[in-house]
Amino acid sequence: MPERTMIEISRVTRSYGAFKALDETSLSIREGEFFSLLGPSGCGKTTLLRMIAGFDTPTSGTISVDGQPMDGIPANRRPTNMVFQSYAIFPHLNVEQNVSYGLKRLRLNPSEEQRRVEEALAQVSLGGLGKRGATELSGGQRQRVALARALVMRPKVLLLDEPLSALDKKLREQMQVELRRLQQAVGITFILVTHDQYEALAMSDRIAVMFGGRIAQVATPKEIYQRPTNCQVADFLGGMNFVKANIVEENGSTITLDTPVFGRVKTDKPVAFARNGNAATLGIRPERLRVLWDDATDKHEVAGKVVDRHYFGEITHLVIEIPGFEKPLSVTETNNFGADDIPVGAPIRLAYDPDALVALAD
Amino acid sequence: MTALRKMLPSWLTAYAVLYIGFLYLPVIFLPIFSINTAATPKFPLSGYTLKWYRDLATTPALTDAAWNSLMVAVSASLLATMFGICAARAITRYRFPARRSINGLLMAPLVLPEIIIAVSMLLVMLQLGLNLSLITVVFGHVLICIPYSLSVLTSGFEGFDRSLEEASADLGESPFGTFRRVTLPMVAPAIISSLLVSFTISLDEFIMAFFLTGTDATLPVYIWGQLRFAAKLPGVLALGTLLLIASVILLTIAEIVRRRASRRTQNMGGLIA
Numbered sequence: 001m002p003e004r005t006m007i008e009i010s011r012v013t014r015s016y017g018a019f020k021a022l023d024e025t026s027l028s029i030r031e032g033e034f035f036s037l038l039g040p041s042g043c044g045k046t047t048l049l050r051m052i053a054g055f056d057t058p059t060s061g062t063i064s065v066d067g068q069p070m071d072g073i074p075a076n077r078r079p080t081n082m083v084f085q086s087y088a089i090f091p092h093l094n095v096e097q098n099v100s101y102g103l104k105r106l107r108l109n110p111s112e113e114q115r116r117v118e119e120a121l122a123q124v125s126l127g128g129l130g131k132r133g134a135t136e137l138s139g140g141q142r143q144r145v146a147l148a149r150a151l152v153m154r155p156k157v158l159l160l161d162e163p164l165s166a167l168d169k170k171l172r173e174q175m176q177v178e179l180r181r182l183q184q185a186v187g188i189t190f191i192l193v194t195h196d197q198y199e200a201l202a203m204s205d206r207i208a209v210m211f212g213g214r215i216a217q218v219a220t221p222k223e224i225y226q227r228p229t230n231c232q233v234a235d236f237l238g239g240m241n242f243v244k245a246n247i248v249e250e251n252g253s254t255i256t257l258d259t260p261v262f263g264r265v266k267t268d269k270p271v272a273f274a275r276n277g278n279a280a281t282l283g284i285r286p287e288r289l290r291v292l293w294d295d296a297t298d299k300h301e302v303a304g305k306v307v308d309r310h311y312f313g314e315i316t317h318l319v320i321e322i323p324g325f326e327k328p329l330s331v332t333e334t335n336n337f338g339a340d341d342i343p344v345g346a347p348i349r350l351a352y353d354p355d356a357l358v359a360l361a362d
Numbered sequence: 363m364t365a366l367r368k369m370l371p372s373w374l375t376a377y378a379v380l381y382i383g384f385l386y387l388p389v390i391f392l393p394i395f396s397i398n399t400a401a402t403p404k405f406p407l408s409g410y411t412l413k414w415y416r417d418l419a420t421t422p423a424l425t426d427a428a429w430n431s432l433m434v435a436v437s438a439s440l441l442a443t444m445f446g447i448c449a450a451r452a453i454t455r456y457r458f459p460a461r462r463s464i465n466g467l468l469m470a471p472l473v474l475p476e477i478i479i480a481v482s483m484l485l486v487m488l489q490l491g492l493n494l495s496l497i498t499v500v501f502g503h504v505l506i507c508i509p510y511s512l513s514v515l516t517s518g519f520e521g522f523d524r525s526l527e528e529a530s531a532d533l534g535e536s537p538f539g540t541f542r543r544v545t546l547p548m549v550a551p552a553i554i555s556s557l558l559v560s561f562t563i564s565l566d567e568f569i570m571a572f573f574l575t576g577t578d579a580t581l582p583v584y585i586w587g588q589l590r591f592a593a594k595l596p597g598v599l600a601l602g603t604l605l606l607i608a609s610v611i612l613l614t615i616a617e618i619v620r621r622r623a624s625r626r627t628q629n630m631g632g633l634i635a
């Protein structure tokens with residue numbers, strides 16, 4: 001598969017006075033990719049997206065789209081289109097007029113224009129609603145209009161700023177699936193901004209995790225979830241148990257750590273690992289720990305005591321104190337085998353997969 | 363207790379009817395006496411005539427005053443709306459220090475005694491060495507129209523989401539095209555409404571015009587001059603009726619336009635919040 005670069009962001013900084021909303025950020029996004037910018041509120045995601053769209057200008061650094069530097073090119077002459085967080089549907093126009101808004105400038109012949117509008121409306125399942133007034137639409141329908149209005153322009157890149165955050169949970173999950181399917185159908189590069197890690201994991205080809213104006217890690221959803229490079233990324237993407245460890249050996253791409261209970265662990269070295277003395281952190285996700293029932297045994301097991309239990313319907317969250325660890329371990333276990341009935345205070349044994357242990361930079 | 367509760371609504375109704383009566387009864391007498399044949403406003407009416415209205419058109423002093431009023435009202439409404447647009451855009455779009463205080467200062471003429479403003483304006487005009495004329499009246503009217511124009515425009519602009527202009531640019535439209543296709547249609551109702559309200563206020567305004575005009579009278583000033591002659595009263599009543607009708611029509615149009623616009627922005631507002 002040819003992997004052409006669609007967006008090249010090189011050393012882009014955006015300062016507001018002394019405050020850097022974006023700090024020397026570099027990133028490269030491929031053609032046809034579903035790419036997510038994930039991070040907590042205020043980390044600079046919108047700032048970056050708006051600079052790609054041309055609504056904001058980098059203080060320094062360059063953004064290129066499809067090989068063309070965008071310096072000095074205003075938003076109306078960029079090959080990008082945006083789905084705004086507020087949707088920004090023109091309230092004085094009906095659905096069809098909203099969707100054909102950008103086409104008017106292309107001066108297509110009327111039947112061609114009509115065909116493209118209908119095609120776009122069909123793509124977002126709004127066929128037949130063309131004559132509806134913009135103010136008579138539900139939140140979900142407005143979002144689809146915003147999507148159709150951008151797609152009809154056949155942009156090289158579609159930018160989406162938290163497009164699903166205003167929708168309720170059910171609709172949001174349905175739209176995640178639809179959006180992903182749509183992206184695969186049209187083959188356009190999508191850049192999605194979100195603060196919802198599940199959304200990013202479920203939809204993206206690759207994710208960039210951002211904190212405080214910097215990109216912490218860029219990887220596929222699976223890699224970023226299973227092999228986060230630092231504690232902040234690991235924590236943001238879901239629960240993670242952190243265990244203090246000592247570095248025994250460090251070479252090339254691997255690192256060997258010594259921990260109180262898991263013993264000696266040899267694992268991949270995090271990218272850009274900056275050694276700081278002998279201390280390091282080892283992480284394991286709560287669902288990678290498994291309760292050992294009755295007299296079942298495992299090659300890799302730890303023993304402890306249940307100190308707390310939280311019921312979540314399909315799963316139960318157990319907090320388990322292990323002698324030797326300063327902090328208790330979190331474990332999520334499905335309720336198929338009665339994890340919701342384990343009494344607090346009971347002794348318990350856990351099995352773990354050594355491959356699930358990851359070394360983390362602090 | 364229950365008796366009281368039963369009586370309360372009927373009392374409230376009576377109060378409301380009386381209130382409305384006091385407010386509007388005098389206004390109703392105006393058209394009634396303006397079609398009376400007798401020169402004195404007295405019941406019973408002695409007969410029906412449109413003579414006073416016909417006379418209006420053939421009184422040169424009056425047609426001059428009408429023309430003066432029209433000129434002043436057009437200029438004042440245009441200027442007040444222009445200033446109002448600048449102020450309303452600044453207030454709704456930008457955060458700047460003392461934003462609220464400046465807004466308050468602009469709205470102040472609404473509550474200050476008009477005669478005080480008029481006298482101070484007069485002093486300022488004379489200090490500046492300006493000759494009193496219709497132009498000084500326009501200045502005065504702009505000052506008192508701005509609060510109305512500003513409040514109509516601010517409410518119109520508030521519903522205007524900045525991202526609409528960005529969306530237009532994003533879809534390839536030039537800055538001028540964006541203004542023509544998005545900004546203007548969105549804010550036009552507020553602007554029209556502001557023009558109509560300012561026009562009406564200027565048309566009816568007396569105190570400012572009385573103090574600030576030179577030899578040229580506006581309609582209210584002309585009416586004031588005619589009141590000294592008992593024989594001229596029916597003509598004044600006829601003129602007053604016409605002014606009243608014009609005001610009601612203009613303000614109704616302004617309100618319809620404003621409501622239609624705000625319905626449009628409010629419907630969209632819910633989701634942006």
Ligand SMILES: Nc1ncnc2c1ncn2[C@@H]1O[C@H](COP(=O)(O)OP(=O)(O)O)[C@@H](O)[C@H]1O
Pocket residue numbers: 016021039040041042043044045046047048
């Ligand atoms: N116009 C501005 N002036 C000052 N600070 C701003 C401005 N726009 C954004 N910021 C700051 O930049 C940071 C990043 O904002 P943003 O990109 O909107 O974050 P998010 O990741 O939530 O989309 C925030 O701390 C925000 O307060």
Ligand SMILES: [Mg+2]
Pocket residue numbers: 042045046047
């Ligand atoms: Mg944001």
